[in-house]
Amino acid sequence: MKSDAERKAQLLARLGQLQARIETIEDELVSHSDRDWEEMAIERxxxxxxxDLGQSAQAEIRMIQAALARIExxxxxxxAYCGExxxxxxxxxxxxxxxxxxHARAADRR
Structure with a gap:
Protein backbone atom coordinates (compact mmCIF):
# COMPACT_ATOMS: atom_id res chain seq x y z
CA MET A 1 0.00 0.00 0.00
CA LYS A 2 1.43 3.35 -1.04
CA SER A 3 1.43 6.18 1.44
CA ASP A 4 -0.19 9.54 0.74
CA ALA A 5 3.32 11.00 0.43
CA GLU A 6 4.18 8.48 -2.29
CA ARG A 7 0.90 9.18 -4.09
CA LYS A 8 1.53 12.92 -3.79
CA ALA A 9 5.01 12.53 -5.33
CA GLN A 10 3.52 10.46 -8.15
CA LEU A 11 0.82 13.07 -8.80
CA LEU A 12 3.32 15.95 -8.70
CA ALA A 13 5.58 14.16 -11.19
CA ARG A 14 2.67 13.66 -13.57
CA LEU A 15 1.62 17.28 -13.09
CA GLY A 16 5.10 18.41 -14.14
CA GLN A 17 4.94 16.22 -17.25
CA LEU A 18 1.56 17.63 -18.23
CA GLN A 19 2.64 21.23 -17.69
CA ALA A 20 5.70 20.63 -19.89
CA ARG A 21 3.45 19.08 -22.55
CA ILE A 22 1.16 22.12 -22.52
CA GLU A 23 4.14 24.47 -22.89
CA THR A 24 5.36 22.46 -25.88
CA ILE A 25 1.91 22.53 -27.45
CA GLU A 26 1.60 26.27 -26.92
CA ASP A 27 5.03 26.84 -28.48
CA GLU A 28 4.08 24.72 -31.47
CA LEU A 29 0.77 26.52 -31.95
CA VAL A 30 2.42 29.95 -32.19
CA SER A 31 5.38 28.84 -34.31
CA HIS A 32 3.67 28.61 -37.70
CA SER A 33 4.92 30.94 -40.39
CA ASP A 34 4.13 29.15 -43.65
CA ARG A 35 2.03 31.11 -46.11
CA ASP A 36 1.47 28.33 -48.64
CA TRP A 37 -2.25 27.48 -48.61
CA GLU A 38 -1.71 23.75 -48.70
CA GLU A 39 0.76 23.82 -45.83
CA MET A 40 -1.50 26.17 -43.89
CA ALA A 41 -4.36 23.66 -44.23
CA ILE A 42 -2.14 20.85 -42.95
CA GLU A 43 -0.94 23.04 -40.09
CA ARG A 44 -4.54 23.84 -39.17
CA ASP A 52 -7.32 18.47 -28.31
CA LEU A 53 -4.18 17.15 -26.62
CA GLY A 54 -3.84 20.40 -24.70
CA GLN A 55 -7.44 20.26 -23.52
CA SER A 56 -6.98 16.66 -22.43
CA ALA A 57 -3.85 17.62 -20.51
CA GLN A 58 -5.65 20.52 -18.84
CA ALA A 59 -8.49 18.22 -17.75
CA GLU A 60 -5.98 15.79 -16.24
CA ILE A 61 -4.22 18.69 -14.49
CA ARG A 62 -7.52 19.71 -12.88
CA MET A 63 -8.05 16.13 -11.70
CA ILE A 64 -4.53 16.00 -10.25
CA GLN A 65 -4.97 19.34 -8.49
CA ALA A 66 -8.22 18.06 -6.96
CA ALA A 67 -6.47 14.87 -5.84
CA LEU A 68 -3.67 16.91 -4.26
CA ALA A 69 -6.30 18.97 -2.43
CA ARG A 70 -7.87 15.73 -1.15
CA ILE A 71 -4.46 14.61 0.12
CA GLU A 72 -4.10 17.87 2.02
CA ALA A 80 -16.27 11.21 -3.21
CA TYR A 81 -19.69 9.63 -3.66
CA CYS A 82 -19.99 6.90 -1.03
CA GLY A 83 -17.01 7.58 1.22
CA GLU A 84 -15.72 4.01 0.98
CA HIS A 103 -19.39 5.01 -8.59
CA ALA A 104 -17.04 5.85 -11.45
CA ARG A 105 -19.39 3.94 -13.72
CA ALA A 106 -22.35 5.91 -12.37
CA ALA A 107 -20.48 9.21 -12.88
CA ASP A 108 -19.68 8.25 -16.50
CA ARG A 109 -23.37 7.75 -17.24
CA ARG A 110 -24.30 11.25 -16.09
Missing amino acids: EDDEVLE AGSYGDC RISEQRLDILPATPFCKD
Whole structure:
Protein backbone atom coordinates (compact mmCIF):
# COMPACT_ATOMS: atom_id res chain seq x y z
CA MET A 1 0.00 0.00 0.00
CA LYS A 2 1.43 3.35 -1.04
CA SER A 3 1.43 6.18 1.44
CA ASP A 4 -0.19 9.54 0.74
CA ALA A 5 3.32 11.00 0.43
CA GLU A 6 4.18 8.48 -2.29
CA ARG A 7 0.90 9.18 -4.09
CA LYS A 8 1.53 12.92 -3.79
CA ALA A 9 5.01 12.53 -5.33
CA GLN A 10 3.52 10.46 -8.15
CA LEU A 11 0.82 13.07 -8.80
CA LEU A 12 3.32 15.95 -8.70
CA ALA A 13 5.58 14.16 -11.19
CA ARG A 14 2.67 13.66 -13.57
CA LEU A 15 1.62 17.28 -13.09
CA GLY A 16 5.10 18.41 -14.14
CA GLN A 17 4.94 16.22 -17.25
CA LEU A 18 1.56 17.63 -18.23
CA GLN A 19 2.64 21.23 -17.69
CA ALA A 20 5.70 20.63 -19.89
CA ARG A 21 3.45 19.08 -22.55
CA ILE A 22 1.16 22.12 -22.52
CA GLU A 23 4.14 24.47 -22.89
CA THR A 24 5.36 22.46 -25.88
CA ILE A 25 1.91 22.53 -27.45
CA GLU A 26 1.60 26.27 -26.92
CA ASP A 27 5.03 26.84 -28.48
CA GLU A 28 4.08 24.72 -31.47
CA LEU A 29 0.77 26.52 -31.95
CA VAL A 30 2.42 29.95 -32.19
CA SER A 31 5.38 28.84 -34.31
CA HIS A 32 3.67 28.61 -37.70
CA SER A 33 4.92 30.94 -40.39
CA ASP A 34 4.13 29.15 -43.65
CA ARG A 35 2.03 31.11 -46.11
CA ASP A 36 1.47 28.33 -48.64
CA TRP A 37 -2.25 27.48 -48.61
CA GLU A 38 -1.71 23.75 -48.70
CA GLU A 39 0.76 23.82 -45.83
CA MET A 40 -1.50 26.17 -43.89
CA ALA A 41 -4.36 23.66 -44.23
CA ILE A 42 -2.14 20.85 -42.95
CA GLU A 43 -0.94 23.04 -40.09
CA ARG A 44 -4.54 23.84 -39.17
CA GLU A 45 -5.35 20.14 -38.98
CA ASP A 46 -2.26 19.61 -36.84
CA ASP A 47 -3.30 22.53 -34.63
CA GLU A 48 -6.69 20.92 -34.01
CA VAL A 49 -4.98 17.74 -32.82
CA LEU A 50 -2.62 19.76 -30.62
CA GLU A 51 -5.53 21.72 -29.16
CA ASP A 52 -7.32 18.47 -28.31
CA LEU A 53 -4.18 17.15 -26.62
CA GLY A 54 -3.84 20.40 -24.70
CA GLN A 55 -7.44 20.26 -23.52
CA SER A 56 -6.98 16.66 -22.43
CA ALA A 57 -3.85 17.62 -20.51
CA GLN A 58 -5.65 20.52 -18.84
CA ALA A 59 -8.49 18.22 -17.75
CA GLU A 60 -5.98 15.79 -16.24
CA ILE A 61 -4.22 18.69 -14.49
CA ARG A 62 -7.52 19.71 -12.88
CA MET A 63 -8.05 16.13 -11.70
CA ILE A 64 -4.53 16.00 -10.25
CA GLN A 65 -4.97 19.34 -8.49
CA ALA A 66 -8.22 18.06 -6.96
CA ALA A 67 -6.47 14.87 -5.84
CA LEU A 68 -3.67 16.91 -4.26
CA ALA A 69 -6.30 18.97 -2.43
CA ARG A 70 -7.87 15.73 -1.15
CA ILE A 71 -4.46 14.61 0.12
CA GLU A 72 -4.10 17.87 2.02
CA ALA A 73 -7.64 17.53 3.40
CA GLY A 74 -7.03 13.94 4.47
CA SER A 75 -9.73 12.47 2.25
CA TYR A 76 -7.55 11.11 -0.55
CA GLY A 77 -8.43 7.54 -1.45
CA ASP A 78 -12.00 7.80 -0.23
CA CYS A 79 -14.77 7.73 -2.83
CA ALA A 80 -16.27 11.21 -3.21
CA TYR A 81 -19.69 9.63 -3.66
CA CYS A 82 -19.99 6.90 -1.03
CA GLY A 83 -17.01 7.58 1.22
CA GLU A 84 -15.72 4.01 0.98
CA ARG A 85 -12.03 3.37 0.41
CA ILE A 86 -10.97 3.21 -3.26
CA SER A 87 -9.02 0.03 -4.00
CA GLU A 88 -5.24 0.26 -4.15
CA GLN A 89 -5.29 -1.35 -7.58
CA ARG A 90 -7.58 1.41 -8.87
CA LEU A 91 -5.41 4.12 -7.31
CA ASP A 92 -2.32 2.52 -8.87
CA ILE A 93 -3.91 2.85 -12.31
CA LEU A 94 -5.79 6.14 -11.78
CA PRO A 95 -4.11 7.97 -8.89
CA ALA A 96 -6.25 11.10 -9.36
CA THR A 97 -9.61 9.32 -9.36
CA PRO A 98 -12.19 10.61 -6.87
CA PHE A 99 -14.48 7.57 -7.25
CA CYS A 100 -14.49 3.88 -6.43
CA LYS A 101 -15.05 1.51 -9.34
CA ASP A 102 -18.80 1.28 -8.83
CA HIS A 103 -19.39 5.01 -8.59
CA ALA A 104 -17.04 5.85 -11.45
CA ARG A 105 -19.39 3.94 -13.72
CA ALA A 106 -22.35 5.91 -12.37
CA ALA A 107 -20.48 9.21 -12.88
CA ASP A 108 -19.68 8.25 -16.50
CA ARG A 109 -23.37 7.75 -17.24
CA ARG A 110 -24.30 11.25 -16.09
